Amino acid sequence: MEANARRQASVREHHFIGGEFLVGNAMMNGLEPWGAALGILAVALACGEAEGELTPGAEAVAIDSAAGAAGEDELGQTSQPWWSYSWNESSCSDPTGTDSVLAALAVATARELRRWQPEDDFREYFGSLVLTSTGKARCADGKCMNTQALLDLQKDVARSVEVRPGVYVSPSTLRLRLTWNHDQQRDCLDSFFYNCRTPAHEFKFLGAEPGPCDMNYWFEVRKPDGSPLSSSLDALERALIWVDVEDNSYLKFQSDGVTIAIDPTLGLNEGSTTTAGSCSAACTRVSSANIAGQCCSCNGSKRYVRSSWSAVTYLCK
Secondary structure, eight states, rough: OHHHHHHHHHHHGGGSHHHHHHHHHHHHHHHHHHHHHHHHHHHHGGGGGGOOOOOOHHHHHHHHHTTGGGGOOOOSSSSTTTTTSSSOOTTTOOTTTTTHHHHHHHHEEEEHESSSSSHEEEEETTTTTEEEEHHHHTTTTTSSSHHHHGGGGSSSGGGOOOTTTTTTTTTTHHHHHHHHHHHHHHHHHHOOOOOOOOOOOEEEEEEEEEEEESSSEEEEEOOTTSSGGGGGGGGGGGGGGGGGGOOOTTTOOEEHHHHHOOOOOOOSTTTTOOOTEEEEEEEEEOOOOOOOTOEEESSSEEEEEEOOOOEEEEOOO
């Protein structure tokens, strides 16, 4: 319970960076009326100086009061913001497929770049998020195959990607959430009140197993000198604003000893597939090996076909 409280506090602090973030997040998720209400709240908070400026703690209380309709857990804390894209922290709801892709990006980055340092490893370019030369240099292949394949889903042609049966990627939504949240990650790093910087770290992939939504990917976390980082693992969650940690039902960040885990969707990270009989049970697979023609199961038994935009992305058709 105590660990859960710390995790919730870490997640919730990002909602208090400023009224602009709250309004934008509400509008982005199709909650225009709430966006207007939050705009009024943001103005009230900004004008607090006239009555005695609000401290960060008081601001948090004010925002929590406005969000009281969400309900509370036994700790008296809102477990998920009421403007949340996914609505329920325990759910695996993902109608546009973007939560799954964002969670898979967190895993691919941890495996290939071996860290979460999005302010240095990614940048915005003509409305999309792309890898920087610094980020690519962190990958053994110099290209970050899996990470790049997921970033390529921002292309409009990728609207045919089926994350799971009946759920297709929305490239425009993915672009919006990636660029918006990457901006919020940078803003949080520069914030006077909130420190989103994380300790220097290195990830080592340990393995995957079935998780709450699909597959838990476990990583050992150490300092660059090889010593354990167990006392600071919860701080790593602050580095996940860029993949929408506060609203993403698929991330399922968890820590245990010197390890952490993320729970993305089956098939979007290389080596994550299971089988349905003799067929791979994934509607879309990222694979460095050529799997074209192999049997797959997605609304029936079919075959994998290489996508037209990525040599490592295969669709079950």
